[in-house]
Amino acid sequence: MPDRCWRRVCAGLLVAACALLAGCGLLLQQEPGSLGVRNAQLLSFGGNAQLELGLDCRLSGPMQDALDHGIPVTFVIDVRAGAWGSRVRARPRVELRYFPLSRRYQLRVGSSDDVRSFATQAWLVAALGALRINLPATFAQLPAGTSLRVRAAIDPAALPGALRLPALFEPAWQLASADSSWPVATH
Secondary structure, rough: OOHHHHEEEEEHHHHHHHHHHHHHHHHHHOOOEEEEEEEEEEEEEOOEEEEEEEEEEEEOOHOOOOOOOOOEEEEEEEEEEOOHHOOOEEEEEEEEEEOOOOOOOEEHHHOOOOOEEEOHHHHHHOOOOOOEEEOHHHHHOOOOOOOOEEEEEEEEHOOOOOHHHHHOOHHHHHOOOEEEEEOOHHH
């Protein structure tokens, strides 16, 4: 009789261990987010340059949790134009932030004081589809037909210290778009 009880206990422990491991596997294999550049257009007026940019963004679960706990999520937009010898480059930042006390999401583009506020995270992420980013004046002097390359990625250095290491190694924090290219149009 003790042998039969021992087998039941072992079988029960084995089932519990398998369930625990399966649950841990589900927690570790969170679906990563996605980020893509939908469109980019360079506007030049009066010696100034502005990039109209559309991003398709879906934050991963850990990114959404961090944002909902007041931790800003910052993207770096890498904008390059021209050939290697005469390359023009800018790296503006786009910051997503949530303020729990006021229950408002905010979007800050570049270092400007122009901050847009939203009631829901869905509206905040949707606003990434219509960004206007000021660029250095050298972009306004580019000839038509010059190749404009744009890439967006999360900036792990902008995260608090405790999240920087996971942002470097965990797939849920690996959020970057492919390198996209558009010709500079005449305006």
